[in-house]
């Protein structure tokens with residue numbers, strides 16, 4: 001082939017997400033760079049580690065130059081956890097809900113589908129306001145919770161009471177006992193803050209495509225728990241609609257309302273957030289467009305390239321933007337679960353999977369770095385020399 005990417009004058013842009021469980025996005029970029037340069041010494045390579053709003057979003061912002069700010073907040077089960085948000089000099093903060101309420105914070109990995117709370121996420125947002133944030137990219141996904149964001153709103157000053165006038169207990173399950181909601185005590189700084197809901201998914205709050213049905217099981221919800229949570233969140237939306245107006249009912253149907261256990265809904269109703277696909281928001285925040293303008297060839301990727309990837313995950317967003325700029329895109333991944341046609345439809349010419357180099361999944365995870373270097377070397381020989 002005679003395209004520019006096959007000459008040593010290529011400028012390769014690596015814009016890959018993390019390989020969850022084995023490498024951060026910045027580590028992926030480092031190993032790919034090392035492998036490429038083994039095949040093509042002196043190759044020009046730049047990297048924009050990416051994320052889609054879910055876990056890894058703060059890390060990607062920090063890799064792009066944001067300052068990390070550590071805070072102690074309430075974890076999903078009430079045990080304190082240390083969470084980090086990222087702040088830039090212009091007052092833009094990246095707040096990732098998984099930092100406070102993500103699956104990784106479940107003590108000993110024990111699920112709490114009915115009781116896990118987003119209270120700590122509200123505390124993290126408050127810390128960003130305290131630090132002077134005037135614009136917040138609110139990345140959601142990878143959560144342990146299905147509480148519709150009630151915990152988050154409570155931490156920011158909302159009140160959720162049962163029929164006896166007592167605060168309802170933490171978590172999505174207890175929302176079935178909700179009698180009244182009062183958002184008048186929400187932190188007044190929120191009204192002056194632009195909040196973008198950077199969501200990894202576009203599901204509605206409830207129903208067959210809703211948060212409990214689709215993402216409840218990955219948080220340990222049984223079939224019965226899913227039904228309980230679905231009814232509780234539908235009831236919560238009704239009570240909020242009585243409190244703030246019928247737009248709450250509309251927000252429950254909006255894309256992204258069902259993100260991260262319905263925190264999307266809580267953010268739309270209580271924080272006046274604007275929904276955008278997480279990868280699009282993050283590409284803007286991370287400075288992807290200027291980096292793309294310098295590039296002649298793009299490498300993207302994530303741990304598992306699968307059906308979910310095509311639904312707005314990082315590699316799909318990167319590939320769409322790169323293809324729109326007329327550039328070739330290839331991917332690296334831990335495991336590949338998409339046929340060639342699906343990759344091509346997403347704008348990805350070829351994917352290099354670590355499992356092709358090492359069939360034992362455990363070794364693939366443990367030796368991800370060196371394997372990725374070998375995969376990148378192969379990629380470079382196929383496309384860049």
Ligand SMILES: Nc1ncnc2c1ncn2[C@@H]1O[C@H](COP(=O)(O)OP(=O)(O)OP(=O)(O)O)[C@@H](O)[C@H]1O
Nearest residue numbers: 018019020022054302303304334335354364365368
């Ligand atoms: N080194 C590796 N070798 C083989 N497979 C890997 C490796 N690292 C990660 N994976 C696979 O990728 C999965 C994680 O997928 P991925 O990194 O795409 O995140 P995800 O679960 O889709 O979440 P997100 O939406 O945050 O990207 C792991 O469960 C594992 O199956």
Ligand SMILES: O=C(O)[C@H](O)CO
Nearest residue numbers: 141142143215260261
């Ligand atoms: O946290 C979750 O529920 C999933 O990542 C979808 O947002």
